[in-house]
Amino acid sequence: MKSSPGEVDLTKLLASLQPTLNPEVFVFLSTSASILSFPTTLRPQMLFQEAEGLTIVTTQALAASHGYQATFPCRMITLKVHSSLEAVGLIATLATALKERNISSNVVSGYFHDHIFVPSGKEEAAVEVLEEVTRKAIEKQKVQL
Numbered sequence: 211m212k213s214s215p216g217e218v219d220l221t222k223l224l225a226s227l228q229p230t231l232n233p234e235v236f237v238f239l240s241t242s243a244s245i246l247s248f249p250t251t252l253r254p255q256m257l258f259q260e261a262e263g264l265t266i267v268t269t270q271a272l273a274a275s276h277g278y279q280a281t282f283p284c285r286m287i288t289l290k291v292h293s294s295l296e297a298v299g300l301i302a303t304l305a306t307a308l309k310e311r312n313i314s315s316n317v318v319s320g321y322f323h324d325h326i327f328v329p330s331g332k333e334e335a336a337v338e339v340l341e342e343v344t345r346k347a348i349e350k351q352k353v354q355l
Contacts, residue, residue: 213294213296214294214295214296214321215292215294216292216293216294216295216297216322217291217292217293217294217297218294218296218297218298220297220298220299220300220303221347221350221351221354222351223291223293223297223300223347224300224303224343224344224346224347225344225347225348225350225351226290226291226344227289227290227291227340227341227343227344228289228290228291228344229287229288229289229290229326229336229337229340229341229344230287230288230289230290231285231286231287231333231334231337232285232286232287232288234269234270234271234285234286235269235270235271235283235284235285235330236255236267236268236269236270236283236284236285236286236327237267237268237269237270237273237280237281237282237283237284238265238266238267238280238281238282238284238316238327239265239266239268239273239278239279239280239281240260240262240263240264240265240266241263241264241266241278242263242264243264244259244264245257245259245264248264248266249276251272251276252266252268252272252273252276252278253268253269253272254266254267254268255267255268255286255318255325256318267318267327270283282316282327282329283329283330284316284327284328284329284330285327285328285329285330285332285333285336286325286326286327287325287326287327287328287333287336287337287340288323288324288325289323289324289325289326289340290323291323292322292323293319293323293324295319295321300324301317301319301324303343304317304326304340304343305317307339307340307342307343308326308328308336308339310339311335311336311339313328313329313332313335313336313339314328314329315327315328315336316328326340
């Protein structure tokens with residue numbers, strides 16, 4: 211089986227995060243609908259089938275307009291770096307840095323990018339943390355040269 215594309219070197223990943231804040235407020239919700247029959251008008255950012263139900267991440271406005279009870283109003287920060295699905299330590303490093311600032315994080319890894327959902331109201335602080343991680347990694351790269 212072929213390795214997944216993308217960067218695997220942790221220092222290179224951290225030095226090129228390029229966190230980008232999405233302007234929408236997102237929410238998590240669960241439904242008993244199957245992955246094949248949920249309302250596509252919810253335009254989900256993520257679908258994940260669990261034993262207890264289908265988890266959907268969508269905008270707060272769309273969830274409300276469809277009458278869903280949603281939880282965790284949050285903001286999505288997309289990391290522009292193309293991380294490999296096989297990269298080791300990226301999420302742990304970022305979660306630890308966010309934890310130190312008391313910011314919860316829910317990470318979704320897509321094929322090309324990682325997306326971090328943080329509580330609404332803490333998004334600016336979260337972006338600052340991620341940018342600081344990047345600055346430190348860049349400094350580490352300079353020292354290694």
